[in-house]
Amino acid sequence: MDTPPPQMRPVIRQLDEATANRIAAGEVVERPASAVKELVENALDAGATRIQIAIEEGGKRLIRVTDDGCGMTPEDLPQALSRHATSKIDGTDLLAITSFGFRGEALPSLGAVGRLTITSRAAGAEGAVVAVTGGRLTPPRPAAANPGTVVELRDLFFATPARLKFLRTERAETQAVAEVVRRLAMVEPYVGFSLSADGREIFRADAEQGELFGALTTRVTRLMGVEFIDNALPMDAERDGIALSGFAALPTYSRGAAVAQHLYVNGRPVRDKMLTGALRAGYMDVLAPGRHPAAVLYLDCDPQLVDVNVHPAKAEVRFRDPQTARGLLVGALRHAMAGAGHRAASTGGTATLAALQVEPQPAAGAAPQRHPPAWQSDRPSGAAIRAGLDMQMPAPNFSGPSLAAPGFAETPSARFEPVLDDAPASPDAPLGAARAQIHENYIIAQTADGLVIVDQHAAHERLVYERLKAQAQDSGIPAQALLIPEIVELSPAEADRLLAIAGDLAALGLVIEPFGPGAIALREVPAMLARLDGRALIRDILDDLADQGTSDRLQARIDAVLSSMACHGSVRSGRRMSAEEMNALLREMERTPRSGQCNHGRPTWVKLPLSDIERLFGR
Numbered sequence: 001m002d003t004p005p006p007q008m009r010p011v012i013r014q015l016d017e018a019t020a021n022r023i024a025a026g027e028v029v030e031r032p033a034s035a036v037k038e039l040v041e042n043a044l045d046a047g048a049t050r051i052q053i054a055i056e057e058g059g060k061r062l063i064r065v066t067d068d069g070c071g072m073t074p075e076d077l078p079q080a081l082s083r084h085a086t087s088k089i090d091g092t093d094l095l096a097i098t099s100f101g102f103r104g105e106a107l108p109s110l111g112a113v114g115r116l117t118i119t120s121r122a123a124g125a126e127g128a129v130v131a132v133t134g135g136r137l138t139p140p141r142p143a144a145a146n147p148g149t150v151v152e153l154r155d156l157f158f159a160t161p162a163r164l165k166f167l168r169t170e171r172a173e174t175q176a177v178a179e180v181v182r183r184l185a186m187v188e189p190y191v192g193f194s195l196s197a198d199g200r201e202i203f204r205a206d207a208e209q210g211e212l213f214g215a216l217t218t219r220v221t222r223l224m225g226v227e228f229i230d231n232a233l234p235m236d237a238e239r240d241g242i243a244l245s246g247f248a249a250l251p252t253y254s255r256g257a258a259v260a261q262h263l264y265v266n267g268r269p270v271r272d273k274m275l276t277g278a279l280r281a282g283y284m285d286v287l288a289p290g291r292h293p294a295a296v297l298y299l300d301c302d303p304q305l306v307d308v309n310v311h312p313a314k315a316e317v318r319f320r321d322p323q324t325a326r327g328l329l330v331g332a333l334r335h336a337m338a339g340a341g342h343r344a345a346s347t348g349g350t351a352t353l354a355a356l357q358v359e360p361q362p363a364a365g366a367a368p369q370r371h372p373p374a375w376q377s378d379r380p381s382g383a384a385i386r387a388g389l390d391m392q393m394p395a396p397n398f399s400g401p402s403l404a405a406p407g408f409a410e411t412p413s414a415r416f417e418p419v420l421d422d423a424p425a426s427p428d429a430p431l432g433a434a435r436a437q438i439h440e441n442y443i444i445a446q447t448a449d450g451l452v453i454v455d456q457h458a459a460h461e462r463l464v465y466e467r468l469k470a471q472a473q474d475s476g477i478p479a480q481a482l483l484i485p486e487i488v489e490l491s492p493a494e495a496d497r498l499l500a501i502a503g504d505l506a507a508l509g510l511v512i513e514p515f516g517p518g519a520i521a522l523r524e525v526p527a528m529l530a531r532l533d534g535r536a537l538i539r540d541i542l543d544d545l546a547d548q549g550t551s552d553r554l555q556a557r558i559d560a561v562l563s564s565m566a567c568h569g570s571v572r573s574g575r576r577m578s579a580e581e582m583n584a585l586l587r588e589m590e591r592t593p594r595s596g597q598c599n600h601g602r603p604t605w606v607k608l609p610l611s612d613i614e615r616l617f618g619r
Contacts, residue, residue: 028109031167032059032156033176035110039151040184041100042107043067044191046149049207053181053195058173060156060164068148072120074128074140080118081132083108100268100314107151111135113163115154121145134159178203183269186223186262186296189215213245220247220296224260228253228294231345235297237332240324242301244332249294251286251337252596252603253345260294265306267298271315275299277548278326282333284552285559286594288601299325322549342431342589344596348606352453430590431605434582441573443582450609456582457573458598459589465566465599466592469559477509477558479524486522486534487515494542495520501545508554510537526554528561563599 029035036053043051046069056062072080083105110116111132121127127145131138157163167173174197185193185205189212195203205222208215221229231253237244249260263275283293307318319325427433431454432447443454490498495518502512509526522534537554544551571577577585589595589604598604 028105029113029156031176032063032173033180035059035063035114035153035156036065036177037180037184038106038110039063039065039153040181042151043069043149044184044188045099046070048148048191050192051194053177053193055174055177055195055197057198058167058170059177060167060170060173061154063153063156064150066148066150068146071122071125071145071148072118072128073122073125074142076122077118077120077128077130077140078137081107081111081116081130081137108132110153110156111137113159114156115158117152117154118149119143119145119152120149121147123147174202182223183262186220187216187264187267187269187298189219216298224294224296227347228260231347232294232296233336233340235332235336237328237335239328239331240321241305242299242319242325242328244297244299244328246297247295248282248297248333248336250340250343250345250596251283251293251594251601253294253347254287254291254601255294256291258292261292262296264298265308265317266300266303268308268314268317270317272317273547274319274322274326274549275329277550278329279333281326281552282330283337284556285563285599286337286597286601291601297329299329326550338593340596341591341593342595342605344603344605346607348603352606352608429586431586434579434586437577437582440576443577443585445582445586447607449611450607450613452605452607454586454589454605455598455603456571456575456577456585458602459585459595459604460570461563461566462595462598462604463585463588463592464570465563466594468562468566472558472562476507478527479506479509479511480527481524482522485515487519488522488535488538489519490538490542492518494518497545498538498542501551505541505554508558510554512538526558529557566599 028038032055036055036059040051040053043065046067048067048069050068052064052066054062054064054066107116107118112135115131115133117129117131119127119129127143128140129143129145130140157167168176177197178195181193181195181203185191189208192207193203193205194201205219208218210218217229228249229247232247232249235244235246235248246264258276261276261279263270263272263279265272265275279293279295279297287293305320307320308314310316310318427446427448429447432445432452434443434445435451436444437456438444441456443456445452445454495514498512498520499514505512509524509529510522511524512520512522515521520538522538525532525534537557540553541551544553571585596604
């Protein structure tokens with residue numbers, strides 16, 4: 001029997017420069033939008049005040065970026081196409097980064113996978129052009145050029161054709177390029193941007209004037225729309241050297257996807273999991289399910305406090321103290337929404353007026369079209385509502401289980417007891433004076449310039465919820481000791497990670513202790529969480545810690561219980577209210593934070609301006 005030949009030992013080889021460049025380019029240039037991002041950021045670092053971008057076939061055939069920045073000399077051009085050559089840093093301190101680019105990889109990466117041509121002229125120097133195709137560089141040649149730089153990239157990924165198969169349609173790639181330019185334009189208000197696709201201009205933002213915050217506000221208004229600014233809360237907070245500014249939209253002005261979230265760190269657009277998680281946490285109990293907040297937020301700090309050299313694409317950052325940044329963002333959002341009080345998005349009134357318009361009759365045989373607002377699209381039918389009301393009405397001798405949670409002073413009651421103000425109800429109040437109740441659920445209030453429609457159940461539900469949360473915060477979450485502690489087996493690393501936040505969990509009523517290596521003992525649980533699966537909750541918290549570095553899952557569970565208690569303890573639909581009760585409800589809404597939306601994120605009231613009402617009747 002022949003013996004098998006000995007296994008050959010693999011030989012270690014040095015890859016040639018062209019192959020290494022193509023491999024490295026895959027980290028920097030994922031799609032045409034990545035190339036546009038790198039080139040536009042180079043233009044911004046060069047001090048450009050006007051940047052023109054032109055693409056063809058979604059950027060696959062052509063990407064051209066023209067700027068009026070400082071330009072380059074003929075001697076600089078070959079050096080700029082060398083890997084890890086940059087004018088942004090000197091290499092002495094990788095944390096003192098104040099520019100967009102600093103790695104020196106973008107231009108050589110583009111030259112490795114496409115046909116790249118750079119034409120540039122610096123002040124007081126001659127213009128020159130240099131080309132690189134598939135990594136092969138040609139010597140610079142004299143060229144006529146305006147001050148600044150023109151970078152032209154043709155046939156992206158021709159040297160790596162397999163990458164072309166992973167690109168999306170031309171339309172999708174064009175939209176991705178437009179979004180990149182839009183995000184950069186939102187943080188550079190003094191720079192003019194224009195983007196054309198296949199010869200047609202699809203984006204334009206002229207340079208703004210005035211002081212910085214005013215210019216930023218104007219630029220955000222132009223790019224996000226007047227409707228966003230009208231329904232946004234200005235942000236201005238600072239903690240431990242990190243400053244937060246920008247705009248966060250009201251909860252009732254939400255989107256169906258996270259497409260209107262723009263986060264910047266030291267002027268750099270980022271898509272960071274920790275920051276987006278903090279944004280969700282700030283809106284934790286005020287958004288409808290499946291809805292996403294809209295925000296344009298700028299975080300600024302000393303470059304030493306944040307590391308932007310996490311990924312070649314520079315889309316992620318790492319803070320030296322991530323909990324400070326997260327706490328600043330969450331706290332500022334909640335404070336701003338609490339300060340907004342009863343304010344709700346103006347789009348609710350617009351949608352209401354649109355529903356009141358006389359609609360054209362559909363063609364014979366065609367079904368009428370109706371497009372309700374997103375937060376109303378899942379409301380039950382009228383018959384279902386009536387059936388639910390019948391089940392909600394208790395019999396006179398009803399003696400069901402108490403809704404009171406251990407540790408709470410009293411059970412929420414569906415009987416509304418108004419706290420009457422000394423001053424009489426006036427239309428000059430923000431929510432006006434109650435004039436009528438229709439369908440035993442909607443309060444009609446007259447204001448100085450229109451009328452307000454209030455959903456009495458949704459509004460009172462939020463009021464009761466805020467009271468319960470305040471009571472829980474003041475007295476703490478009562479805990480209930482387990483007769484037999486539940487032992488949860490974990491890995492040593494997971495146990496250490498969980499025990500590090502044991503104090504925070506104890507404040508919410510969940511008491512854990514170490515139980516030997518790689519295990520914890522669950523000794524107490526929040527009393528209000530009936531039939532709690534402690535093991536599953538511990539696992540969910542660990543998943544959050546691994547993904548986001550923090551967890552709001554237990555707080556969310558407690559808030560859900562308080563929300564349910566508030567829902568059962570609030571004024572029901574179908575209950576008649578006196579004028580005094582209705583006006584007391586309006587006044588309490590004006591005093592209560594976040595009363596513009598119910599616990600489920602739907603608006604509690606809408607306002608119809610008198611001028612729009614008169615327009616309905618042709619006045």
